[in-house]
Amino acid sequence: MTTTHPTPALSHPAGPSRYGITGPRILRSEWHKLHSLRSTWITVVSAVVMVLGVGLIMGGTYTSGGGDSDVDTVVLTLYGSMLGQLCLVVLGILMTAGEYATGMIRSSLTAVPARLPVLWAKAAVFAAAVFTVMFATALVTFAAAQAFLHDTDQAASFTDPGILRALAGNAAALTLMGLLALGLGALLRSVPGAIGAFIGGVMILPEILGMLPYDAVERAIMYFPTQAAGALGSATPIPGTASPGPALLALTVWAGTTLAAAALGLRRRDV
Numbered sequence: 001m002t003t004t005h006p007t008p009a010l011s012h013p014a015g016p017s018r019y020g021i022t023g024p025r026i027l028r029s030e031w032h033k034l035h036s037l038r039s040t041w042i043t044v045v046s047a048v049v050m051v052l053g054v055g056l057i058m059g060g061t062y063t064s065g066g067g068d069s070d071v072d073t074v075v076l077t078l079y080g081s082m083l084g085q086l087c088l089v090v091l092g093i094l095m096t097a098g099e100y101a102t103g104m105i106r107s108s109l110t111a112v113p114a115r116l117p118v119l120w121a122k123a124a125v126f127a128a129a130v131f132t133v134m135f136a137t138a139l140v141t142f143a144a145a146q147a148f149l150h151d152t153d154q155a156a157s158f159t160d161p162g163i164l165r166a167l168a169g170n171a172a173a174l175t176l177m178g179l180l181a182l183g184l185g186a187l188l189r190s191v192p193g194a195i196g197a198f199i200g201g202v203m204i205l206p207e208i209l210g211m212l213p214y215d216a217v218e219r220a221i222m223y224f225p226t227q228a229a230g231a232l233g234s235a236t237p238i239p240g241t242a243s244p245g246p247a248l249l250a251l252t253v254w255a256g257t258t259l260a261a262a263a264l265g266l267r268r269r270d271v
Helices: 015-019 023-036 038-061 073-077 081-102 104-111 116-149 163-188 191-209 215-221 225-232 244-268
Strands: none
Touching: 023 038, 023 104, 023 116, 038 073, 038 081, 038 116, 073 116, 073 163, 081 104, 081 116, 081 163, 081 191, 116 163, 116 244, 163 191, 163 225, 163 244, 191 215, 191 225, 225 244
């Protein structure tokens, strides 16, 4: 007589505790996607090299009493931020529109049916990574440039009034401009389209509007993204620009509005 023994059922952990969709898991997924892409390293390293390289050139070639003697010290040191910004704009667009180009967005939204947490996670991961890297770059660039500028009329230190605020403001401006581009990428779902919209709407349009002979237009342009970003990265007030507080608020509103429009489109449109 053969005795049979029931096979014990395999025990699996409960679904939500092991497979549930949570905010930290979405953030971790987006962080993994960001740092594992070659384009991320290319754009970030390019931005760092642009800022640091131009800063060293400006410091090494500067002479007291020259044409740049009236330029703010932080602005002079971080001239390369204008080039670095373009790299970070491309990164922001690739982080959203790039997924539509490759079809990866279908997998992301299938895993997170609520959709919006994916966009917010992308924005949060991008902002944290870019601000950290660019603030560290600004600190290193300023210190390296001051090694050349210490005996000139552009000599300054971290303890001087407005210096640390301007360095942090520069990193915040680059981060918010990148977030604006990220929102454009999610809204337009096209890498070339988002790049074109950024160049045309953010960089060129204010220059065209600035030709209009109206004081109201001139005052409004001070709060456009590029102009507001420039005001954040200066230790001393720049004539014709907004003060740092309103400039930061304006740039935050531009980035937030673009992300909100992208979120609305994500909710209403199919993948």
